[in-house]
Amino acid sequence: AADSQGLGRIIYLGGLGEDDTELSSHLDSRHEVGRLLAAGDTPVTELRAAVIIGSGSVSFEMLRYLTEVLPAMTTPKWVRSLCQPIAIRDVLTILVAVAGEDGSESKIVEIGGPDVLSYQDMMQTYAQVAGLRKRLIVPVPVLSPGLSSLWIGLVTPLPSGVARPLVESLKHDVVVSDCQEMDRLVPDPLPFKDSVELALSRYDDGEVVTRWSDAGASPALAIPSDPDWAGGSVMVDTQEVSTSASAEDVFWAVSRIGGEVGYYTFNWAWAVRGWIDTLFGGIGLRRGRRHPEVVHQGESLDFWRVNVVEPPHRLLLAAEMKLPGEAFLEWVVDDSESTTRLRQTAYFAPRGLLGRLYWYALLPFHGAIFGPMAKRIVEAAASRPGAIETGEERTPPR
Helix, strand or coil: CHHHHCCCCEEEEEECCCCCCCCCHHHHHHHHHHHHHHCCCCCEEEEEECCEECCCCHHHHHHHHHHHHCCEEEEEHHHHCEECCEEHHHHHHHHHHHHCCCCCCCEEEECCCCCCEEHHHHHHHHHHHCCCCCCEEEEECCCCHHHHHHHHHHHCCCCHHHHHHHHHHCCCCECCCCCHHHHHHCCCCCCHHHHHHHHCCCCHHHCCCCCCCCCCCCCCCCCCCCCCCCCCCCEEEEEEEEECECHHHHHHHHHCCECCCECCCCHHHHHHHHHHHHHCCCCCCCCCCCCCCCCCCCCEECCEEEEEEECCCEEEEEECCCCCEEEEEEEEEECCCCCEEEEEEEEEEECHHHHHHHHHHHHHHHHHHHHHHHHHHHHHHHCCCCCCECCCCCCCCC
């Protein structure tokens, strides 16, 4: 097909591994694809990479979930196999570079980052970057790839059918044997630790995790088209309410949250949460808010930070309370139809096992807190002095 279409070159991203070793069926099949492509008349550049560090990479997601969920684990002996991980940023740089190269010869290019690490080393480094305690990892010789993949499917969202071929491949050392082309394409590749930091930078610049918010600029982050398990675990509670009040009035009610107004429901529970936060060295609710009705990006609001303000459509708060994870509270006001819709979403990205236990311990209370909160916000909007309905224009004061 490539020959008939007159393509100049095929770029194929395969798996790193020596052809003269006994490869797993997964790695062998990836090499076989490269050989079949190169059998045609169209020249092929086959890039061979080991673990790619970035959201959506199965290898990285497995590393992420195992490290975050399990403070202690027994693992197969393959955790001591050596690997040369590479940042997805560098992979994209290489893909662009080789796509623009001329020449009629097919070639294999091995690519990898500057660090050669065992999988055990990578899990410990991930834990360090993610702010987790050092993991207790005990390699044992009795866990087969089949049992390992079933265990991964049990404790992570990755399907065992996806994990098994990968686990079988991890028993081999996958290290670049010829660095000449890699050095030419990316003279200064990103170290593993920096690659993980980039992949975990999902909260920068006021963005919630990109898998369920806007796509970010960093290629290391998840995008909406990635599988559900990409980007790490994110717990979500969403409430939607319709009202005849205008978007301006709904946003006015949203913008008054916190401070003297409180949180529209169970203010005593929020006060207790603030007291607990103070007890554990947090800031609690003592900061209050600067203005009773107006918020600005970057300012504090009780134990929140205002990350995004887009009147009259969006307000995003980032929690600064003591938490085993990262929490956000977002309101989106949509007046594109005959009624105004308020979508209120609480996001929580847990840190380690404690973060997951924290979310599920509070889950029974979410319906009692977040549901009434959204309803009372629109009730406050409708009862605002001088409130108008969707589609009407506010009469200017005389």
